[in-house]
Amino acid sequence: MRKIKLKIEYDGTNYHGWQIQKNANSVQETIEKAIYKLLGDKTGIVGCSRTDVGVHAYGQVAHFVTDSSIPGEKFSYAINNLLPEDIVIKHSEEVQEDFHSRYSAKGKKYRYLIYNEAHASAIMRNRTYHVRPELDFENMKRAARYFTGQHDFAAFQATGGQVRSTVREIFSIELLRKEDNLISIEVSGSGFLYNMVRIIAGTLVYVGMGKIEADEIPDIIESADRTRAGKTAPAEGLYLMEIYY
């Protein structure tokens, strides 16, 4: 058997997230069906990150095993022919048997896009979080710096998360102004708690609105109290950019 690694881009708008589930259209199932059409084999694929409904990916990674003789790098072309346009295999390759999309991952990079204008964007709808009041970008930048490093991020975890430890390391977090009205939060880290990036984004938006002071962030992290952080920013602004191995 050979192991194939896929790098996947998708527009999450029309899917109920990555993970297969009953009575709902998932990215995983759509790709598995395409592989089934290609190989005639019911092959399960294992994705690194279970992105939620509406979340997008430029760099989701998944693996599967097969005894097909198709060269590793050709799978992307062959599968893409059988996929809808909103899912694209960007890259495929054969990997060592011990590679695992989830367990071999050393970190991830996310982007969160905020569209800051009085009226929503027609073109960037489903792609950005629309925030109406003008945000104080410099304050948001100042607040963001406090997230860097290793912290207990319990205050930035959706309730119901069931992980043993809530300590994570953020390698870097950067705020960029992409166009006049488009703010990008680029964050990479060792791993993320459930909804952690969306809660960080929501907290930075509160800082931009003046509802939370930039210098309160260390205190909020320290408190481990979810109610002190900002709201969970909506799924449509979130992009899984890259997975580090």
Place this chain on the structure above:
Amino acid sequence: MRKIKLKIEYDGTNYHGWQIQKNANSVQETIEKAIYKLLGDKTGIVGCSRTDVGVHAYGQVAHFVTDSSIPGEKFSYAINNLLPEDIVIKHSEEVQEDFHSRYSAKGKKYRYLIYNEAHASAIMRNRTYHVRPELDFENMKRAARYFTGQHDFAAFQATGGQVRSTVREIFSIELLRKEDNLISIEVSGSGFLYNMVRIIAGTLVYVGMGKIEADEIPDIIESADRTRAGKTAPAEGLYLMEIYY
């Protein structure tokens, strides 16, 4: 009667262009219906640019007359409530009686987006022109410079155009690399012939592929021969950015 000016953003994917036509969904008709719902008046709106099927706009401008007493700047909010999400009135204001969205225009700015990678983009589908072979960006930049200034652009007009003069002035044309794989052509000018920006984009893509030499551009312009320019690049990469008054 009062005259109201609208600045409009739309995602052209689901419309048969700006202009009202029988048996097809147009941006103009969708806005007119929303205004009708708001005011109870069948009010015709006059747009500056008749964008084609699939073309997007960040800054289309239209005007209409009304005897409603709604303050000019409030129309955007009121009409947006009645529009689908892929059309947004970004700004509205009352203007002088002699303002005309088309005849008062002094120039326009367009953007053309090229996605240059082996595989298409799931997220930027319907938003970019996917070009597979790696383009020579520096050559494209060099070629673009030749378009600046006043020229007879007959070679860059779709056949069937019926204008008296094919002389136009390009104020500026700039190529930007937005992300690794995203090239933006930003062009502003006094006015544009039918499909002119898309033919310029297609010609620059040919330069990027080595099918046309950068230094051939002056000769191609001079020739006034449509067959010497590149192919008309597809509608989905084109954005009407701004109209100058």
